[in-house]
Amino acid sequence: MYDVPADGSCLFWSVATAYLLPVIDNDEEFRARFIQLFNESWLDKLPHIQKLLQNYNLENNYNNQSWYQDETAQRLVQTLFRNRVVDYMRSRLDTFTTRDSELTFRDLIRIERNDANIDNYLQGMRELSTWGGTPEIAAISNFLNSNIIVNNGGSYRPVNQNASNNIQIFNVDGNHYNFALPKNPSQSTTDTSTSVNKTINTNIENLQTTTKKAINKYNALSKEEKQQKLNEINNHFQSLSENDKKIFKDKLKTIGTSAIGAAIIPAGAKITVSGSVSGGAIGSTGESIEMTPLLS
Structure with a gap:
């Protein structure tokens, strides 16, 4: 250095x-x-x-x-x-x-x-x-x-x-x-490109681990508790400024979508997350997934 x-x-x-x-x-x-x-x-x-x-x-x-x-x-x-x-x-x-x-x-x-x-x-x-x-x-x-x-x-x-x-x-x-x-400038592209890919892969793995935990936690809830969690997220969303709402949506898109392949769906002034994930909380009924870990 x-x-x-x-x-x-x-x-x-x-x-x-x-x-x-x-x-x-x-x-x-x-x-x-x-x-x-x-x-x-x-x-x-x-x-x-x-x-x-x-x-x-x-x-x-x-x-x-x-x-x-x-x-x-x-x-x-x-x-x-x-x-x-x-x-x-x-x-x-x-x-x-x-x-x-x-x-x-x-x-x-x-x-x-x-x-x-x-x-x-x-x-x-x-x-x-x-x-x-x-x-x-x-x-x-x-x-x-x-x-x-x-x-x-x-x-x-x-x-x-x-x-x-x-x-x-x-x-x-x-x-x-x-x-x-780089110790050898000619190796710079290969070595650092590998480092870039390794960093990205690590980040994806961490996101997938976090999301899997959220899904497992969500699956253990009753239908009423699942709806309550979604209401909490929507209430949090409503309390944000317009700029923070945009940041929150970007956070959902960047983290949620890249980790589980979910889709962000606007529901009036609310937001829900639905899609198709094998073995996850989201099924063919379009049931919403709990994204509480993203609120931190």
Whole structure:
């Protein structure tokens, strides 16, 4: 793991450095990645940036790296790259964030900042001292067409692309990001792709285990108790704000549907969950399933 400055732009430093370092001696690939990060209009700075990174000493801490102290590098990473990520989110607020999520960037920003004002959030993210987080990582994954693996178990894959590059970053104490490099850059795609699939499979298995327990618990109830549980969920749903209702529905879709193949059915102002699951609580009668574990 390699450290970067804790200057508010640590996420952007971590991603840019991890993205460029593996190709510092491949002029064609370095040029392509430079353009992806900073735009073609800044190509006159490419030789300078490439030389800085070729002199990057993996044995030194960030205080001794000219890369982080160089004014041109700071302008490109802290300002230009950051603003390009913000512009990407602003232009795609209502598109899905990653291949494995049904949340849009608008949803993710509101969840990340507790129903934040979108315009204020995006404007604040342009400030050099503002920490990047989950929405920015998802945007970067799509923006750079790269799989991003975070040490806390998160994995981000571009929505409409087949990413061939992988970036690994570390969330340290919840308020700082560092990065890692593959031991053999040529193995990066295979190794990290395996890691992405393993993380996804683990998450699915956990969801299925949780749902199976809920189904077994539900099956043990009487018909009256089952209806009471559904009423409790609908009452909880009615107590939510409009934004929280949307988040709740997304949670049902993301967790419930992926785990048991259920369908979300609106019933007036209420919601029910029904479908067909072999051996589960849902049968051909369209009986509702208890989703209480999702309320936490």
